[in-house]
Amino acid sequence: MTILAMSGGLSTPRVQRWLNDLGDGDTPLDNEDEVQIGAEDPKDRALMLKLLRVYRKMTTSAGDCPPATILNIQHHIDTGDAAPVLLKRRRQAQVEDEVVDSNVTKMLGAGVTEEGNGAWGFPVVLVRKKDGEIRFCVDYRALNKLTKKDVYPLPRIDETVEALSGALLFTTLDLKAGYWQIMVAPEDRDKTAFVTKKGLYRFVRMPFGLTNALSTFQRMMNQVLRRLTWSTCLVYLDDIVVFTKSGIERHVMELASVLERLVAAGLTLKLRKCRFAMESMEYFGHELSRDGVRPVQRLLTAVQQFPRHSDAVEAKRFVHLAGYYRRFV
Numbered sequence: 111m112t113i114l115a116m117s118g119g120l121s122t123p124r125v126q127r128w129l130n131d132l133g134d135g136d137t138p139l140d141n142e143d144e145v146q147i148g149a150e151d152p153k154d155r156a157l158m159l160k161l162l163r164v165y166r167k168m169t170t171s172a173g174d175c176p177p178a179t180i181l182n183i184q185h186h187i188d189t190g191d192a193a194p195v196l197l198k199r200r201r202q203a204q205v206e207d208e209v210v211d212s213n214v215t216k217m218l219g220a221g222v223t224e225e226g227n228g229a230w231g232f233p234v235v236l237v238r239k240k241d242g243e244i245r246f247c248v249d250y251r252a253l254n255k256l257t258k259k260d261v262y263p264l265p266r267i268d269e270t271v272e273a274l275s276g277a278l279l280f281t282t283l284d285l286k287a288g289y290w291q292i293m294v295a296p297e298d299r300d301k302t303a304f305v306t307k308k309g310l311y312r313f314v315r316m317p318f319g320l321t322n323a324l325s326t327f328q329r330m331m332n333q334v335l336r337r338l339t340w341s342t343c344l345v346y347l348d349d350i351v352v353f354t355k356s357g358i359e360r361h362v363m364e365l366a367s368v369l370e371r372l373v374a375a376g377l378t379l380k381l382r383k384c385r386f387a388m389e390s391m392e393y394f395g396h397e398l399s400r401d402g403v404r405p406v407q408r409l410l411t412a413v414q415q416f417p418r419h420s421d422a423v424e425a426k427r428f429v430h431l432a433g434y435y436r437r438f439v
Contacts, residue, residue: 135160157362186295187301187322195253223313230301232305233305234248273353281365283352283368288377292315361387
């Protein structure tokens, strides 16, 4: 990426010329009117759209499964010398079998899974999400008990919130099928096998539910965005926040540096879930804006209206919930 020198100030025309040198910033995106941009000034919105057009290839991958990252990162499952585990398939209603079959067909076609013939196998479970959508999952609890734990650290929420304090503009990026952009090591794919009514299958891409998947994903993202985290962006798993403590021109430049890293790693975005150049945002139960950091009101209300404790378990739940906001007391 061509570097824009900081001398001379970051005027909008200067940043526009820089974007023109990077690529096609004039041809509209598909469904461009659905892109969420917080900036109200037409010139600011136009500048952000120009940047997104330049990086359009990040948002145009076809199908539900984007290409795997080009980084040399694979997910390993170290079970030592433990014997393989094969659990029985759970009986499901016909409509649930149809959901399972539909998901398996889709994943096979996308290259996420393949047919298996190993000695491992785990049952499928269907989980209903808040929006009513049903998520296909595999119950890996028995496998996770045998897996040596990866202790790679995740960022502390309080430190990330503190780093975002004082920012004027925020962009949140959502990776498309983030876990599926990481390959499972070939020697460990049999361990991801799951049993359905129609046979045995295994994952080629990293599935949800594995005990060390979070560590693998965080390690990859820290590698991709090395030297940009904590100063230009923050990464908590697949939540990427680009933050700027000045105007739209610098925000566009800093977002471009993050997008360039993601492109180089072969990662793609789910554009409809991204939000660009917002003056405020919700982040792990906190409302962030140029006015500072405060608790999200609905969660604060939940603390205030928490039912009277009837036992030690409920008391412990309240202490954990209230303790999350102790910095504001």
